[in-house]
Amino acid sequence: MHKIIPASRVENIRYAIREVVGLANKVKATGMEMFFLNIGDPNIFDFQPPRHMIDAVYRAMLDNHNGYSPSPGTEEARTAVRRQAERNGIRDIRDIIITNGASEAIELCLTGLLEPGENVLLPQPGYPLYASILAKINAEVNPYFLNEDDNWNLDVADIESRINARTRAIVVINPNNPTGAVYPKETLLEIIELARKYDLVVFSDEIYDKLLFDNVSYTSMASLCDDIPVVTFNGLSKSYIVPGFRIGWAIFSGPEELMKDYIEGVNKMARARLSANHPVQYAVKAALEGPQDHIGSMLDALTLRRDITVSMLNDMEEFDCKVPRGAFYAFPTLNIPDRDEDFVKDLIRETGVVTVHGSGFGQKPGTKHLRIVFLPNEALLEQAYDKIRKFVKKRYH
Numbered sequence: 076m077h078k079i080i081p082a083s084r085v086e087n088i089r090y091a092i093r094e095v096v097g098l099a100n101k102v103k104a105t106g107m108e109m110f111f112l113n114i115g116d117p118n119i120f121d122f123q124p125p126r127h128m129i130d131a132v133y134r135a136m137l138d139n140h141n142g143y144s145p146s147p148g149t150e151e152a153r154t155a156v157r158r159q160a161e162r163n164g165i166r167d168i169r170d171i172i173i174t175n176g177a178s179e180a181i182e183l184c185l186t187g188l189l190e191p192g193e194n195v196l197l198p199q200p201g202y203p204l205y206a207s208i209l210a211k212i213n214a215e216v217n218p219y220f221l222n223e224d225d226n227w228n229l230d231v232a233d234i235e236s237r238i239n240a241r242t243r244a245i246v247v248i249n250p251n252n253p254t255g256a257v258y259p260k261e262t263l264l265e266i267i268e269l270a271r272k273y274d275l276v277v278f279s280d281e282i283y284d285k286l287l288f289d290n291v292s293y294t295s296m297a298s299l300c301d302d303i304p305v306v307t308f309n310g311l312s313k314s315y316i317v318p319g320f321r322i323g324w325a326i327f328s329g330p331e332e333l334m335k336d337y338i339e340g341v342n343k344m345a346r347a348r349l350s351a352n353h354p355v356q357y358a359v360k361a362a363l364e365g366p367q368d369h370i371g372s373m374l375d376a377l378t379l380r381r382d383i384t385v386s387m388l389n390d391m392e393e394f395d396c397k398v399p400r401g402a403f404y405a406f407p408t409l410n411i412p413d414r415d416e417d418f419v420k421d422l423i424r425e426t427g428v429v430t431v432h433g434s435g436f437g438q439k440p441g442t443k444h445l446r447i448v449f450l451p452n453e454a455l456l457e458q459a460y461d462k463i464r465k466f467v468k469k470r471y472h
């Protein structure tokens with residue numbers, strides 16, 4: 076038999092976040108103490124989901140909701156998502172599909188929209204899943220660069236200059252992974268204006284929408300318009316601390332005439348994959364309509380951790396870190412002569428501190444960054460940043 080050669084489409088699929096883990100695991104095997112500042116999974120650290128969500132899933136399993144659910148999701152979960160979307164000011168909701176994580180919603184919605192060769196405006200730096208899906212369906216990334224000098228805000232004029240005849244949609248991740256930026260309402264309105272002018276679908280990824288610091292004001296994109304198609308992605312993974320449940324959703328809002336064929340197309344694919352995890356969907360109502368106390372305590376902890384991160388990094392001349400206003404990531408500039416990828420690898424080998432290089436998220440050519448996840452507790456973060464300080468001192472001074 077011949078060696079099995081994978082399809083060429085997998086060549087363009089990269090996931091730097093998990094790729095650094097290979098090296099980290101090798102270093103860990105040598106017995107070195109490790110500091111994992113690379114994966115956005117709150118459960119690895121000292122965060123736990125609310126008990127009432129787990130009870131709801133347990134009850135659902137005992138009640139034998141263990142078969143397939145309806146393909147778009149259970150009525151209960153979809154209604155809870157709809158109610159929350161309405162509370163957020165989203166009008167003209169045309170459909171809601173519950174999926175295996177926001178990831179699956181993103182995959183279904185991009186796959187259902189794009190012909191090969193068409194493109195989607197994607198933020199750089201940005202969450203790498205979008206580019207992987209586009210690679211899989213032979214559609215193209217049309218990158219737009221976030222503006223670090225403006226607290227990582229969107230640069231609307233730059234975005235407009237990149238739109239061409241094959242541009243079908245724009246992705247906005249707000250609050251942003253990996254920069255932690257939360258976008259002002261005025262900027263979101265300008266993006267909506269672009270969508271209107273150039274006939275674009277807006278994909279608004281709001282998976283971090285409850286993780287906001289400093290009382291920053293937050294607006295759900297779809298609440299700002301009713302005349303353009305918006306698909307809002309969200310889920311339980313981050314704000315409700317259950318990434319392993321794999322529960323997310325897509326909310327379709329906008330003019331029915333414009334959207335109905337597209338929504339039916341996405342539903343066809345949702346039917347083909349049968350359903351999202353069924354019993355776990357019973358956590359959705361419990362999460363969205365039950366007590367929200369865990370969010371306050373999570374934000375208290377994260378604010379402290381964010382502050383330590385920004386102040387300890389900015390104490391080093393090799394780092395320049397803007398203040399994240401949401402999510403749990405910092406994306407400091409590295410002022411170093413080396414490639415950021417080499418810096419990350421050597422940092423893992425010499426100190427056990429695991430971060431992800433900015434080049435793994437896409438960044439302006441010539442710039443260098445690190446993505447740091449500030450979920451670990453304060454003591455661990457302090458130790459990790461102390462190790463980074465000694466590492467840069469030895470390397471560059």
Ligand SMILES: Cc1ncc(COP(=O)(O)O)c(C=O)c1O
Pocket residue numbers: 115175176177178179202248252280282309310311312318321322323
């Ligand atoms: C911006 C963004 N969107 C989507 C996801 C995926 O979320 P889920 O766990 O719901 O698939 C992540 C996960 O890190 C993310 O950062």
